[in-house]
Amino acid sequence: MSSIFSDFFRVTAHGLGRTLLLTLLLVTTQAFLFGQTYDLVLKNGRVIDPANSLDQVMDVAIKDGRIAKVDKAIESGAALKYIDVRGLIVTPGLIDIHTHVFVGGKPDKFADGTFSVSADDFCPRSGVTTVVDAGTSGWKNFEVFKYNVIDRSKTRILAFLNIAGKGMSGDPDQQKIEEMNTEAAVAMAQKYPEWIVGFKIGHYEGSEWSPFDRTIDAGNRTNKPVLVECHLPQYPLAMQLQKMRKGDIITHSFEEITEREPVIDGNGNLRPYVVDANKKGVLFDVGHGGYGFWFSEAIPALREGLEPNTLGTDLHRFSINAGMKSMTNLMSKYLAMGMSLNKVLEKATVNAARAIKRPELGSLSPGNPADIAVFSLYTGDFGFTDAGGNRLKGKQKLETELTIRDGSIIWDLNGRNAKPFLN
Ligand SMILES: [Zn+2]
Structure with a gap:
């Protein structure tokens, strides 16, 4: 306290000359700082x-x-650091809406997502900055997932919360209808709105x-989308699509060998109820995974006007070393199928x-992360x-x-x- 007063009196006592000098110093410092805006x-x-x-x-x-x-040219001297990316493509960080990344949490012997991989091991090297976990956790173990994984990852991890309490745990409880508790799932989503983006x-x-x-x-009670990943024949595709709302997402859209009907019929045409669902606003995600993507479905679908809305990879232990490999590989696959680069990036x-x-x-709108x-x-x-x-060239x-x-470089191939190595 005393030094503030003594500084004040000293400045006042030294009169106009000293005040001018201080003002000049302040203006110069501000100009220097202003020059390095970024x-x-x-x-x-x-x-x-x-x-x-x-x-x-x-x-x-x-x-x-x-x-x-x-901007077309940001003035030199305006930033603390420049990286010249001439000849390269600069895009928003990629978003993979179908992944399984609940690793490391073991509230019991099942609940650690046995198919999961660590997001940080695979996502930064694929340009992916945000993933959505597809129901590996449910309302009973989401908080374990959040504490052990989400809060400790460089990749931004969001979640579709499984309606089954323990998510995809392998626990027999996963099949019990009494574990599929709407109130509890809604309550968890309302507790963590920043992370839970929908239900699975x-x-x-x-x-x-x-x-x-x-x-x-x-989904209705929270105004959030539902991700549907149902392969089994007890749920015919037509009935699933009929129940789904505008904005709900069906994944593994281009699966051929499944007990669920594929989107393409025996004559190479889209099934009428698939066309209707697409018109209604149901969103078709790739959900490549280990078994979820077939050229025999995806290529006729493109030709018939059913493009995937999103390029979810279904990242998990059994897709990373199979046909899926990575988000960039899936994007390149769509380039090979004839989709334009801009469209691939849009998805x-x-x-x-x-x-x-x-x-x-x-x-890349200003103000965004x-x-x-x-x-x-x-x-x-x-x-x-x-x-x-099958191989496509x-x-x-x-x-x-x-x-x-969030402004930090997490992958730098x-x-x-x-800095340059000098010897
Ligand atoms: Zn999946």
Whole structure:
């Protein structure tokens, strides 16, 4: 206290000359700080941001973990750090809406998601900054998932909460209808609105429709979407699609070998109820996984006008080393199937953000979290496989150069952010 007063009196006592000097010093300091407005600028990249209809060479500036500016030329001297990304593609960080990443929590011998992989082991290297876990946890163990995994990951992890209390635990309780508690699921979603983006029905083997109906009911009560992952014949596809609402998501859309009817009929046409559901606004997710993606379905579907809305990978232990491999591999596969780069990116960014009602993600709009992916697009002779072991040749392949989450670089393939080694 005394030093503040003594400073004040000293400045006053030294009169006008001293005051002017202090003012000048303050103005100079502010100008210096003002000049360095941004923490990081990505220079000269081909910015593709489908949400903002951008596809041109631009600079992207980041400040305090958020997108600060996207412009044709951000003045030099305006940032603490520059990375030249000339020749590379700069996009919003990718969003994978179908993953299984509940690892490490063991409230009992089942409940750790036996198919799961660690998001941070696979996502940054694929340009993915946000994943949605597809019901690996339920209302009984979501908090274990949150504490052990979500709160400790560099990847942003959101969740579709399983209507079954223990999620996809393998526990026999997973099949018990009394464990499928709408009130408890809704209460958990309301407790964690920042993380729980919707509800999931899947892997129920009985013939009752109440698990399905309760999941939709939870969606209705919270205005959140439902992710449907039902393969078994007790739930005919037509009936599932009829019960689903606008904005609900069906996954494994292009599965062929399944007891559930595929979307394409024996004549290579879309089934009428699939067309109707698409018109109604049901969203079709790829959900590639180990068995969920077949060229024999996906290619005719594209031809007949059923594009996937999102490119969920169904990331888990049995898909990463099979045909799926990674989000960038799935995107490159769609390039090989004839989809444009802009459209592929739209599905992997803004479409996914809209599907989970998180408009602050999936675009490079100023003010949004600075989640960014930077890719090389290589040309050459490549091959892509489906669940049936079929190979499709392709000429383009995406590779992730940089991944940025909330302004922090979490993947840097070629050390673009590192300092030069001098010897
Ligand atoms: Zn899944």
